[in-house]
Amino acid sequence: MTATVLVLGGTGEARKLAAELAGEDLRVISSLAGRVRDPKLPVGEVRVGGFGGVEGLTTWLQDNAVDAVVDATHPFASTMTASAARATAMLGIAFLVLRRPGWAPEPGDRWHWVDSLDEAAEVLETLGDRVFLTTGRRDLPVFARLDKFFLVRSVDAPDTSLGRMRVVLGRGPFTVDGEIELLREHRVDVLVTKDSGGGMTAAKLVAARHLGLPVVILRRPPLPPAVTEVASVPEAVEWLIRGSGAG
Template sequence: MSADPPRHVLILGGTTEARRLAEALAGDPSYRVTTSLAGRVSAPVLPPGEVRIGGFGGVTGLAGWIVAHDVTHVVDATHPFAERMSFHASEAQAFTGVPLLALRRPGWSPGPGDDWHFTDSLAETSVRLPELGGRAFLTTGRMGLHAFAHLADTWFLVRSVDPPDAPVPPRLEVLLARGPFTLDSERELLARHRIDVLVTKDSGGSATAPKLTAAREAGIPVLVVRRPPVPEGVAEAQCPRAALEWLARTPG
């Protein structure tokens, strides 16, 4: 009797959690793993296993790829703010019946001494920002800078892996860097640029969290964009280990 073929796991990746899950699955002969990357970063850190780069062509393209490649499980381990891709994954699950898990690291929570102000969108953030400061450290990613392009009186320090595309704020300095970042370096950065307000998304994780501690120590307010919810009905896990447990108990 022939052995069962390995189960094919499609990881919608781009996060540390996605890479760690791929690393765990790559050493298990009962799984075949393919990680899909959006291709928005010029030199991504590639995980082990098979890798595909680029979009699927919407919901129908994703569903077609899942069926054509005999995918047995899909793990949506995209960035917590990759709302469109998560919606596409949920819709593809409805079309194909292939089990779907959303792998989302926990979000951040304010602690004693934090001065956090929550918003629901970048547009809302741009309205509230001038009330809190005039020299902003903007760490919401290069794709959303157009939301702040009209703020001519605010000076921005933007940190991203790749240079941003226009439109961007007129008073802008770009720092090209990839995390993780240390607390000492974040303290120095805030002081050197005389930052008086930090803007971030609730991405969670430890790689970029030191900026929050540095802001608290400096008494700087923080504008935090809330993350969108996981699509209704989709199973969730907060770490790669929990995702492995889901894969082990979920037939495909």
């Protein structure tokens, strides 16, 4: 019987994993949260939308006879990761987290690490007046109390408006030259972002280093305990095909 693998996706790594598994003797279902209006779709079978918490996911995994789950969601999708860890543990299903490595500062970087968006807003009080905000359109309300100019970039237009705000829509990868031009055009003096990792959006950090700008960067939430984690698509394929996954 062909094994069934659920890939919790929405990231470039999830799409690459689905493509790599296309030639294997597996049924691969990629699940997208549905928060982006026009997402990039992976190859193969796709479902869109939430599961309804741990209970809903548990039922869905049982109904679809899933043999293994790979969580390749965004590193900050902690609620989904926690739900998947609990549901698979209850059912005895193999579970793997695929996370790209986080970013590491280099000489010349002026990074200010924070553990929450509220802390980011506090730190931002004294760092600059023209902010490049790239934490995601759903996080804007946290910064609403600050009397600053915000250059906000997101894939879809935000529903929330800040007092002084300019929105630019875009999806990576971005170039260093393009980011430097953007920062200079809007006279940005501080960057706020999350430790998403990977190369798709890292150019803004290089641009900030080049311009000598401070960066407020939000640490990743911790993974649930006793979870197996890999940092690359080949490792995830190895786990699935020849390791403790669906192989």
